[in-house]
Amino acid sequence: MAGVNGDGAAGRDGETPPTAAASVALDGVGKTYPGDGEGGSVRALDDVSFSVADGEFVCLVGPSGCGKTTLFRVVAGLTEATDGRVLLDGTEVTGPTTDMGVVFQEYHLFPWLTVEENVGFGLERSDRSAAEREARVDEMLDLVGLTEFRGAYPKSLSGGMKQRVAIARSLAVDPDLLLMDEPFGAVDAQTREMLQRELLDVWESTGKTVLFVTHDVAEAVTLADRVVVMAAEPGRVREVVDVDVERPRDRGDAAFAEYVGRVRELIGAHP
Numbered sequence: 001m002a003g004v005n006g007d008g009a010a011g012r013d014g015e016t017p018p019t020a021a022a023s024v025a026l027d028g029v030g031k032t033y034p035g036d037g038e039g040g041s042v043r044a045l046d047d048v049s050f051s052v053a054d055g056e057f058v059c060l061v062g063p064s065g066c067g068k069t070t071l072f073r074v075v076a077g078l079t080e081a082t083d084g085r086v087l088l089d090g091t092e093v094t095g096p097t098t099d100m101g102v103v104f105q106e107y108h109l110f111p112w113l114t115v116e117e118n119v120g121f122g123l124e125r126s127d128r129s130a131a132e133r134e135a136r137v138d139e140m141l142d143l144v145g146l147t148e149f150r151g152a153y154p155k156s157l158s159g160g161m162k163q164r165v166a167i168a169r170s171l172a173v174d175p176d177l178l179l180m181d182e183p184f185g186a187v188d189a190q191t192r193e194m195l196q197r198e199l200l201d202v203w204e205s206t207g208k209t210v211l212f213v214t215h216d217v218a219e220a221v222t223l224a225d226r227v228v229v230m231a232a233e234p235g236r237v238r239e240v241v242d243v244d245v246e247r248p249r250d251r252g253d254a255a256f257a258e259y260v261g262r263v264r265e266l267i268g269a270h271p
């Protein structure tokens with residue numbers, strides 16, 4: 001990413017407050033979707049407990065239907081848990097909050113707004129002055145390497161660029177936690193690997209806590225400090241794997257392949 005220079009996205013020149021990161025704790029989270037009268041109810045999540053430390057990068061992997069999106073929505077405060085609770089820096093999550101930046105698989109950009117207007121959207125409601133908002137948008141565009149596309153509309157951008165806009169927008173309000181649900185699922189393999197490297201650069205330069213959902217095991221092993229492996233029916237945590245490999249990680253590396261194999265085995269394993 002062109003603008004990543006390792007000196008921190010926020011706090012530069014003292015213009016913006018120091019960057020913040022928060023811990024996340026899931027405590028016995030369960031979610032049952034009621035049946036529709038014909039089908040029975042679905043236990044999408046059952047007794048899910050794990051935590052993410054301040055500034056940690058955690059990936060959530062598991063087969064389709066194991067409750068990854070449900071968990072993402074519960075953490076984001078978009079869906080209410082049936083049991084248990086989610087704590088963000090010790091405070092229970094009861095609804096959506098600007099303390100979290102949320103990136104969905106579909107880009108969710110506003111087609112009628114330019115790149116810079118999309119990035120600045122969340123800032124409109126903040127108490128920053130117009131000049132501060134503008135400076136923040138500039139900083140975010142620089143961070144994701146989209147400065148020269150600031151006046152473009154989403155329809156003219158590639159999938160990878162759209163997702164960069166979505167990431168810049170989610171980071172603009174300086175959230176404590178970046179929550180991502182299969183954000184690179186809709187782009188080609190080459191772009192995907194580039195976006196992964198860029199996201200790691202952003203993570204390293206901002207120090208954000210990241211909770212990243214994917215069903216791509218190699219993606220999880222590329223990115224995460226720890227991988228939470230989930231199992232389906234009911235959706236639950238099978239195991240949490242520490243990825244003890246130096247970054248940048250090389251996919252051709254024996255240790256990398258070993259972790260991928262181990263996580264795949266856990267996903268394929270039956271109780």
Ligand code: ADP
Nearest residue numbers: 033042044063064065066067068069070071235
């Ligand atoms: P994943 O993201 O891992 O593919 P989801 O969280 O989307 O898993 O789904 C977990 C389970 O919950 C699946 O069985 C799915 O069919 C069910 N489910 C998800 N959303 C709803 C909903 N709104 N109503 C009823 N069932 C749902």
Ligand code: MG
Nearest residue numbers: 068069070182
């Ligand atoms: Mg999903």
